[in-house]
Each structure stands twice: as structure tokens, then as C-alpha cells.
Amino acid sequence: MKLISTTAAGALALAFAAAGPANAAGVLNSAVNDWTGGAVMCEIVHQIVENEMDFKVKRIVMPSGPGRDEAIKSGDLDYGCELWPSYSVSNTQYVKEFGGDGSIIKLGDSGVVGVSSYYVPRYLVEGDDAPAPDLKTWENMNQYADLFKTLETGDKGRLLGCPAASWQCEDSARMEALGLNYEAVELGSEAAHWAEMQAAYKRKEAFIAYAWEPHWIHAALDLVKVQLPEHSEDKWPATGWATDVTYNYGNPEFVEKNPEIAELITNFELTNEMQAPLILAIDVDGREMDEVVSEWLDNNEDMWKAWLPK
Template identity: 35%
Template sequence: MKPRKASALAGSLATLALALSACGGGDIDDETAANEAKAADAGDCGELNMAVNPWVGYEADAYVVGHVAETELGCSVTYKDLKEEVSWQGFGTGEVDVVIEDWGHPDLEKQYFADQGGDGSAIGAGTTGNVGIIGWYVPPWMVEEYPDITNWENLNKYADLFETPESDGKGQFLGADPSYVQFDEAIVENLDLDFKVVFSGSEAASIAAFEKAEKNRTPLIGYFYEPQWFMSEVPLVKVKLPAYTDGCQDDEKAVACDYPETELKKVVSTEFMESNSPAVGLVQNFQWTNDDQNLIAKYISEDGMSPEDAAAKWVSENPDKVEAWLS
């Protein structure tokens, strides 16, 4: 943690800001003065490096926590757009302090958690309150037309419906970003399904594909997940795969089961956790619901707001929840 400014300087600036505000002078308004005072009371926060993984729900988490850290604790927040595995690599170098939404990476925990034999550069910081559900989904119109398509055992008889120029004569299964937690190619192979996984490459591309499939009533099956604001616009229907059991995903090449429901977690660098930054308590206390996240994700993805503005709007409308994180 690199100090942004000494505590004494923070206090002096806060005092000056309040004085100028009281006199009606300068460009410092009441809100700025109040934020400076809060920062002085909280103590020096320093720099806070937030990884931002490539899905909008993660953006919602990161920018809300970052906004509160800046306005309430005086932190200097840097957002870093990184894939999941790259984010974890940053714990040991000081480039990343916080991964605010982890969907479960036991392989990475073994590399970076000391209690699992790793290098000790990372440590868990509790859950976010969100429950993640990954699975295979089809658009609603397909369930109306083919009611039994929601059982994996019936997928092969519909494979021809999903054929595309990219699927090599098989049905296309639309994967998402290949860096996400996913075992789709193994599931296809091990369940002997006549499909080929073709990756969309991004969350936005997958959403656009499902939106188009529902609107035009074209066949599509693919990887999707909750929490996700898009589900309130197009309620995708989950396909039933063989039930998840403990250990069924331990060997990535042998996976033949569904994804588990996952309590989403926060992971931080050990150096950050052991620092005196007031942001540590904020990150540990951060908890909210899938609905909270989906609302901000909708602001960003559908309403066109910047992540910063979307976070500020939600924070201003939810003071009780924010106050609980700061207590």
C-alpha cells in the first residue's frame, strides 16, 4: 500500500475545505468538503487496485466498492481490466489488491492460498451475498416449441436445428468467453453429444446472440449464468444436465455433470489484508443481493450509464446498506 497523502495533510485539507465552504469561497462545494472530512476521520487509505473481470456484474461490484472507498474513505482507486487468472497473478506483484467477485477457482487457490499449499500471496475475504448459477440455456420460444429440449438426454435429436457454418456439421453450442469458469467442451464429449462448442468471445456477444434468437425465433443453446440483468429481459430456460456432485469437476477433462450453485467470494492480496487501510473492512463487509447487482448492471448495459455513474446512483439510493459496510 502506497500512501496517497499523510494523515496530517488529509486533516489540513479537510479543515481548509470546510472553512472555504462555510465562507462561500472557492470552488469547493459542501459535498467535496464533507468527503474530505470523512477521509480525514477514516485515516489514510492510500491506493486501492481493483481488478475488473470481463462481465458487467463484476463491474457493478467493483465500481460500487470503489466509489464508496473513494468518497467515504479517501482511497485513490485504480480499476484494472483483467482476465480472472491474470488478476490472481497480480496479488504477488502488488498490481492487484482486490478480486471482488470470484466464481470458484480451486486451481488458483492451490497456487496462491497459503493454507492450500500456495505461495501465500492471496487470501479469502468472505462472500459477496450473490449466488452464482452457471448452466446451459435456451431461449424461451424453444421450450414452447420443443418442451423436452430442457433435458440433456434429448439434445442429440435436436442437434440438426443448431447447426451453423462454424459447427462442422454438428449442432453449435455457444460458449462465452473461454476464460470464464467453463467445462463445456468436456461435457459435450463425455455425454456423447453431437455438438461443437463455438465461443462467442464475450458476455456482450452472448447476450446479443440470445436476444436475437428469441426475437427471430432461431435455435440457440449456450452457456449463461445468473446473476445477470439480461434474465429480466429474456428469461432464458436452463437445460437439465446430470446433477453436480462433489468431485465431479475435479478432473477438467472428465467433467460430465452440471455446474454447482456457487456462493460468490471476495479474494484479496495478503499484503492488502495485513495493511492498515480502512478499505480492508469495507471489502470484508461488502454484501448485497443478486437484485442489487442486476440493477446496476442494467444501468450500465441497457441504460448506457458509465460504471462510475451507475455506482454513484445506487450508492446514493441505498445509504443504509452502505453504512453497514462501513461499520
């Protein structure tokens, strides 16, 4: 035991010598989304903040949800990007714009507009021997329910619904409200959801699944949207989802203390089309995110310089 402590002490001394003084203006904690699109958005902000404003940013990756909202609210995390209002349970509780108490501040739209719906693979609906040519809208879903039957769902077709109940997609309620002979199943995690779709796709099996855009799954699989009834707050969940105007957000204390960073985040906006090539470079070409982003910053100086506070 003595040896460990002595060696450790030696190494510590060595390490002390190695750790140089930190000369940043401060350290920020940022909530990084665990999907590529969401992560790349924030990475742009991080690099600008680090390069231009002399802050150090700690990137904390964790799944979105109430836990993360709680951390933003309490100031453990300072800011985050691309929050999808449809899936946030707590925005009506905390964000003023949604009727909340203002313990989380909305910092402008992120520019990405999200669409959620049910999707089927193209080989089901298009082509000469496509088994379900009319499966373009929800009204025809019952007609093809047999195609999606599984052991577990018995006579009903299986709908791969949102993977977790906490997303509040209400898939089961929707099936019932629309009188559809489908059973919505939850696969528990996003990973499982995409895995099931991908495996079925590779084997050219029939599946109907919830998904959203923009998402890398559309680069991997050729999916077609099934039209759902127009979104309506009153009839929900017998309707499709609202279009998600995603936004960036921050902790009130952080916003107050760092108005210039808050302004940068508010000004910052990246559309779906602008985000797509970045996602492609990372997920399809397998490049490092920080590299892709710093290259983007080099090539789009005019754009991000305009976001900086005047």
C-alpha cells in the first residue's frame, strides 16, 4: 500500500508541474444533445465562444428530458441548443413563451424546423410489386394492418411508436382515436427504435414507424411519410404533430451574467439545409465533429461574424 501512495505522490508532483495555468475568462457548462444534428449546432456556438470570447466550454452530453431541464434550471448547465418543443414536458412549466415561470430562458430559434410523423420504407409503397401502394395517408392504414402483424400484437398491425412514454407521443391513444387497428409498441430507447427499423429495412420486411426530420435515418433508409391529420391542439392526439420550431435556451443567471454570449446564441441560426451537410460529414463520412465544425467556421466567416454581439 505504501508503494502505491508513494508512487502516486510522485506522479502527482509530476502532474502538478504539467498542468499549466488555465487562462480562460471562465468555464461554461453546455448541454450537448446526444444526436448528431443537435450536437453539431451547439458545437458551432462552443467554438465561437472559445475562440472569440476566451471562455472554456465543458460539453456535457446527456439524453434530453426532465433531468437535463432540471440541470439548466438550477444552473448546473448554462445553455443548450435545438430543443424540440413537442417533446419537452417541462417547457410549459419553465419557459415564458410557453406559459412557464421563466426559470429557463428561450434564446431565439435555432433555425432547425422539425417534422414528426409515421414513416414506411419506400419499397412498401412504390414499385410494381409494392405490397401497399396506397399507404400514403392514415386513412388507408387499416387496409394494410395485416402486413404489419407480429407474434406479440396478434391480429393488430404493429406500429413502432415513440420509443419512450416520456416523449408524450400518445401513439396508442392516437391509434384508438383514429380507429386504427394497430398496436403501438415502445422499444424503450431511440437506439432500439432505429435498430429495429434498420434491420427490418435490410431484410426488406414491412414496418411502419414513428420518425422525424431532420435525422440521419433518412440518409440511411429511404422512407416515405404517411400523411396524418393536420395538427390541432384541441383534437390531439387524434392528429399529427405540430411542426417543431426548435429553439436554444439558457439559465437565467447565465443570461444575466453573460449578455454577450446570450446575444450570440440568440442571433445564431442554422437551417435544416445548412445543417444537413454537417451531419452527413460526421455520420456518413465518419469525420470528427470538431474538425467539421472548425472547417465550417473557416468557410462561413461572414455568417458567424454577423452573429457576434455588436
